[in-house]
Amino acid sequence: MPELRTDPVSGRWVIIATERAARPTDFKPQPEETNDVARCPFCPGHEGMTPPEIFTVREPGTAVNGPGWHVRVVSNKFPALRIEGDTAKSGVGLFTRMDGVGAHEVIIETPDHHTHLGLLAPAKVAAVIGGYLARYRDLDNDPRFEYALLFRNHGRSAGASLSHPHSQLIALPVVPKRVAEEVEACEHFYGKRGGCVFCRIVEQELRMRERVVFENDRFAAITVFAGRFPFETWVLPKDHAASFGEMTEADMLPCAEALQATLRALHVCLSNPPYNFIVHTAPYHYQARHAYHWHIEIMPRLTHVAGFEWGSGFFINPVVPEAAARFLREAVAAAPAGVLVPGAEGGSR
Amino acid sequence: MPELRTDPVSGRWVIIATERAARPTDFKPQPEETNDVARCPFCPGHEGMTPPEIFTVREPGTAVNGPGWHVRVVSNKFPALRIEGDTAKSGVGLFTRMDGVGAHEVIIETPDHHTHLGLLAPAKVAAVIGGYLARYRDLDNDPRFEYALLFRNHGRSAGASLSHPHSQLIALPVVPKRVAEEVEACEHFYGKRGGCVFCRIVEQELRMRERVVFENDRFAAITVFAGRFPFETWVLPKDHAASFGEMTEADMLPCAEALQATLRALHVCLSNPPYNFIVHTAPYHYQARHAYHWHIEIMPRLTHVAGFEWGSGFFINPVVPEAAARFLREAVAAAPAGVLVPGAEGGSR
Numbered sequence: 001m002p003e004l005r006t007d008p009v010s011g012r013w014v015i016i017a018t019e020r021a022a023r024p025t026d027f028k029p030q031p032e033e034t035n036d037v038a039r040c041p042f043c044p045g046h047e048g049m050t051p052p053e054i055f056t057v058r059e060p061g062t063a064v065n066g067p068g069w070h071v072r073v074v075s076n077k078f079p080a081l082r083i084e085g086d087t088a089k090s091g092v093g094l095f096t097r098m099d100g101v102g103a104h105e106v107i108i109e110t111p112d113h114h115t116h117l118g119l120l121a122p123a124k125v126a127a128v129i130g131g132y133l134a135r136y137r138d139l140d141n142d143p144r145f146e147y148a149l150l151f152r153n154h155g156r157s158a159g160a161s162l163s164h165p166h167s168q169l170i171a172l173p174v175v176p177k178r179v180a181e182e183v184e185a186c187e188h189f190y191g192k193r194g195g196c197v198f199c200r201i202v203e204q205e206l207r208m209r210e211r212v213v214f215e216n217d218r219f220a221a222i223t224v225f226a227g228r229f230p231f232e233t234w235v236l237p238k239d240h241a242a243s244f245g246e247m248t249e250a251d252m253l254p255c256a257e258a259l260q261a262t263l264r265a266l267h268v269c270l271s272n273p274p275y276n277f278i279v280h281t282a283p284y285h286y287q288a289r290h291a292y293h294w295h296i297e298i299m300p301r302l303t304h305v306a307g308f309e310w311g312s313g314f315f316i317n318p319v320v321p322e323a324a325a326r327f328l329r330e331a332v333a334a335a336p337a338g339v340l341v342p343g344a345e346g347g348s349r
Numbered sequence: 350m351p352e353l354r355t356d357p358v359s360g361r362w363v364i365i366a367t368e369r370a371a372r373p374t375d376f377k378p379q380p381e382e383t384n385d386v387a388r389c390p391f392c393p394g395h396e397g398m399t400p401p402e403i404f405t406v407r408e409p410g411t412a413v414n415g416p417g418w419h420v421r422v423v424s425n426k427f428p429a430l431r432i433e434g435d436t437a438k439s440g441v442g443l444f445t446r447m448d449g450v451g452a453h454e455v456i457i458e459t460p461d462h463h464t465h466l467g468l469l470a471p472a473k474v475a476a477v478i479g480g481y482l483a484r485y486r487d488l489d490n491d492p493r494f495e496y497a498l499l500f501r502n503h504g505r506s507a508g509a510s511l512s513h514p515h516s517q518l519i520a521l522p523v524v525p526k527r528v529a530e531e532v533e534a535c536e537h538f539y540g541k542r543g544g545c546v547f548c549r550i551v552e553q554e555l556r557m558r559e560r561v562v563f564e565n566d567r568f569a570a571i572t573v574f575a576g577r578f579p580f581e582t583w584v585l586p587k588d589h590a591a592s593f594g595e596m597t598e599a600d601m602l603p604c605a606e607a608l609q610a611t612l613r614a615l616h617v618c619l620s621n622p623p624y625n626f627i628v629h630t631a632p633y634h635y636q637a638r639h640a641y642h643w644h645i646e647i648m649p650r651l652t653h654v655a656g657f658e659w660g661s662g663f664f665i666n667p668v669v670p671e672a673a674a675r676f677l678r679e680a681v682a683a684a685p686a687g688v689l690v691p692g693a694e695g696g697s698r
Contacts, residue, residue: 005575009534009546014575017667080657080665093553094546095574151656159655170657178662185358197358197443204442225444226354226363278660297660305654306508307500308429308519311627311646313527316429318366 002081002100004174012177015080015100037113041077042164044069044111051075054105055134057127070124071131072108073169079104080170087144087173103139103148103171107131108164116154116165116272118263125256128167129247132279135169136245140284145171147179147283150244155274158301175283183282183292190291198293199240206238211321213265213328218251219258223321223328230303230319231270233262233328235296242289244281259296265331266300274301351430351449353523361526364429364449386462390426391513393418393460400424403454404483406476419473420480421457422518428453429519436493436522452488452497452520456480457513465503465514465621467612474605477516478596481628484518485594489633494520496528496632499593504623507650524632532631532641539640547642548589555587560670562614562677567600568607572674577664579652580619580673582611584645591638593630608645614680615649623650 003016041049044067053065055073062068075083081102089098109117109128117125132150139148152167153159175183189197205211205222213233214221224232235258237251247255266273281294309315352365390398393416402414404422411417424432430451438447458466458477466474481499488497501516502508524532538546554560554571562582563570573581584607586600596604615622630643658664 007573007575008550009531009538011534012575012577013663014577015663015665016575016669017665093557094549147661149657149660151660153655157653159653168657170661172661172663176661176663178660181662182358185360189358200443201357208442224356226356226361226365228361228363276656276659278656280660299659304502304506304508306502307625307627308498308517310625310648311498311500311527311629312496312519312521312525313530314362314364314521314525316364316366320365 001085004098004100006096008094008096010177013174017080040113040162040164042072042106042108042162042166043113047072050106051077055131055138057131067111069111071110071127073131073135074106074108076104076106076168081172098173101144101173103142103145103169105135105169107135107167107169109167110165113164116263116267117152118260118265118267120260122253122257122260125260126252129252129256129259132167132169133245133247133252136281139169139171140245142171144173145284146175147172148281149176149179150279150281152275152277154276155272155301158274158276160274179280179283182280183286183288186293187288187291190288196240196291196293198236198295202236202238211325213325214258214261214332216254216257218254221258221262223325225321227317227321227324228315229299229301230317231266231273231300231324231328232317232321233266233298233324235259235262235298236293237295240290240293242282242286242292242294244279244294246294261332262298262328264335265328266298268331268335269327270300270302275299276301350434353447353449355445357443357445359526362523366429389462389511389513391421391455391457391511391515392462396421399455400426404480404487406480416460418457418460420459420476422480422484423455423457425453425455425517430521447522450493450522452491452494452518454484454518456484456516456518458516459514462513465612465616466501467609467614467616469609471602471606471609474609475601478601478605478608481516481518482594482596482601485630488518488520489594491520493522494633495524496521497630498525498528499628499630501624501626503625504621504650507623507625509623528629528632531629532635532637535642536637536640539637545589545640545642547585547644551585551587560674562674563607563610563681565603565606567603570607570611572670572677574670576666576670576673578648578650579666579668580615580622580649580677581666581670582615582647582673582677584608584611584647585642586644589639589642591631591635591641591643593628593643595643610681611647611677613684614677615647617680617684618676619649619651624648625650 005014005016037043047065051074053072053074056069057071058069081100081104083103085099085101087101089096136148139145148171150169186197202220211223221233221235277296277298279296282292354363354365386392396414400423402421402423405418406420407418430449430453432452434448434450436450438445485497488494497520499518535546551569560572568586570582570584626645626647628645631641
């Protein structure tokens with residue numbers, strides 16, 4: 001059973017994989033991304049290599065746990081947390097620990113091993129977002145979970161160990177520190193200024209137009225004024241909504257368009273860069289719904305995070321966000337939504 | 350002039366390198382560590398390749414900015430912040446920016462390109478710590494600076510771009526968010542429990558002896574109960590002291606012994622792993638000196654920090670800290686202080 005431990009100084013939680021009695025010699029350099037289609041557990045025909053499917057979008061008449069799917073969700077075969085167990089805490093002196101209870105699921109975004117979200121048609125990206133939503137809402141029914149984190153690692157140096165396009169969902173028995181801090185900061189802003197900070201940012205950015213990358217009726221993609229990473233871009237709903245789980249049917253395609261256009265522009269400008277994206281959303285049982293505003297943070301991983309950043313929480317960003325927005329806007333304009341960049345599919349092979 | 354920008358949500362500061370009008374094509378993969386001694390700006394005889402020296406420990410009779418030094422401190426040739434400028438803030442709507450004022454210095458730890466702190470004799474490590482102290486105290490005299498961050502990046506994947514052994518010191522006009530959070534957490538603990546949290550941790554760890562790696566009269570090295578990284582180890586003074594700048598002459602060799610023993614044990618157990626270490630110390634003008642306790646955090650970089658960690662502040666640590674302590678203790682015991690590991694010097698070449 002993995003163990004959750006909390007740091008007595010910062011209150012930060014850590015997942016300790018107690019069942020692995022690792023020898024130091026286990027620490028070889030990280031394996032290369034598995035890019036061998038014949039052994040890829042996420043390719044069609046290999047459904048038996050993963051745990052059984054939890055959710056799919058599939059062709060009518062095709063069999064469960066067989067090929068014919070467009071989007072497929074399974075449990076992670078090597079989960080960071082286990083679904084069994086309870087959430088009682090125990091302590092030794094200053095230290096607190098609990099069982100590592102949680103869900104860890106994988107959203108396989110497409111049967112095509114050699115593409116990625118930025119190169120798919122927006123309607124296909126909308127189906128992936130539909131998969132996220134179905135699983136996000138379902139895990140809300142388990143009273144042990146306080147938060148579900150949806151994220152995507154793209155490229156080996158961004159932490160992807162399998163190259164087949166996929167996202168991950170981890171449901172947690174506690175609200176993570178970073179999330180709690182962000183929510184508190186939003187409530188503080190609301191108390192002082194009488195409005196949602198993200199609504200104000202969207203409004204100011206759409207007026208200034210210095211950092212806008214993409215915009216449609218419902219969503220905006222903007223580079224971040226104080227972005228930690230070069231080309232860091234956030235996708236935000238224009239209308240206030242605290243939780244990703246509140247997304248309506250009518251939001252799904254516009255959200256997919258904004259996400260896909262941004263990822264495609266990054267792909268074009270930076271030659272298929274490694275990146276992480278994270279859905280920032282209110283905790284499941286959160287009350288102050290006026291103060292928080294869900295959004296997606298996309299962080300290209302072109303720079304190293306080293307001692308200075310770890311020690312200070314300061315980041316050094318070598319690209320002015322206004323210049324990044326200009327480059328990304330040009331890339332968006334050059335390839336209208338839904339049109340693949342010729343030859344670009346090869347970039348991730 | 351670089352620019353400091355603050356994020357309106359989190360309050361986090363970011364350094365934006367505004368003078369570089371980077372094109373996206375500038376983002377090639379990070380260069381390999383420069384390991385060519387003939388072109389190394391930190392090797393003896395190449396003193397002209399760096400800005401002039403600010404501090405040295407050198408052989409009597411040798412010339413300033415020439416060879417014959419043991420430890421040498423210079424300004425960073427490519428600083429993240431500039432020493433000229435003032436610290437007035439300006440704003441546009443929600444956003445705040447200021448000039449990127451600060452000092453950025455490099456502590457060259459040894460003339461020998463092919464060694465590192467874990468392989469030096471403790472007396473030589475004590476001389477490096479003396480260099481840290483001299484510069485830390487001197488920058489305290491500049492009223493613009495609120496904090497000075499001392500850190501070391503070892504290995505390319507930990508952010509080192511030059512392999513010649515060196516540390517860095519960045520003095521900042523604001524107290525970084527991570528530091529402010531840690532200090533506040535310590536004050537909160539003090540208010541609630543009537544003691545310094547780090548004093549309590551040291552006391553409990555030395556009693557439990559599950560995570561102790563090394564101990565002498567004045568310092569202890571322990572693996573961290575809720576460590577974010579595998580083999581994460583902290584070196585702490587046993588007696589309470591808020592600031593690194595309070596270190597006495599009598600502390601320097603014991604501190605060097607604890608740091609060197611830990612770095613050597615990591616080198617042996619993990620075959621010269623990439624790591625960052627960071628000196629955590631109270632801000633320059635900090636009053637609540639009873640609550641904070643300076644220490645060094647050593648973080649081997651064996652795992653990727655990806656979407657889950659960025660989104661949650663949760664970390665996944667695949668090595669139980671008690672097991673890590675056992676491995677490190679064995680390595681410390683196998684090679685008494687000051688004795689180099691035979692053949693190990695070659696590990697970093």
